[in-house]
Amino acid sequence: xxxxxxxxxxxxxxxxxxxxxxxxxxxxxxxxxxxxxxxxxxxxxxxxxxxxxxxxxxxxxxxxxxxxxxxxxxxxxxxxxxxxxxxxxxxxxxxxx
Numbered sequence: 001x002x003x004x005x006x007x008x009x010x011x012x013x014x015x016x017x018x019x020x021x022x023x024x025x026x027x028x029x030x031x032x033x034x035x036x037x038x039x040x041x042x043x044x045x046x047x048x049x050x051x052x053x054x055x056x057x058x059x060x061x062x063x064x065x066x067x068x069x070x071x072x073x074x075x076x077x078x079x080x081x082x083x084x085x086x087x088x089x090x091x092x093x094x095x096x097x
Contacts, residue, residue: 029071038077046072054085 001009027034032050036043050057050070057076059068 026074028074030074030077032070032072035072035077039080046070049085053089054087055080056086 032046062069
């Protein structure tokens with residue numbers, strides 16, 4: 001193998017490793033955009049599920065004045081993947097009446 005071939009192969013290996021590291025990086029908190037990408041859903045859907053209480057999420061300042069944005073913990077993301085969304089509280093209230 002020539003030096004050029006070895007350099008090209010090393011470059012491909014480094015690129016593959018970078019992709020793997022990016023895919024497997026675990027964060028403590030995820031934005032709705034990141035969660036949507038991980039779950040394969042639209043960002044609007046994730047935000048709406050947070051608003052409706054179907055996802056245990058918190059709000060944090062987002063740098064735009066007093067507005068807040070939803071953040072979802074890694075543990076909650078794993079729970080959603082394994083168990084699905086929490087029941088819709090609006091439906092539960094209707095059934096109790």
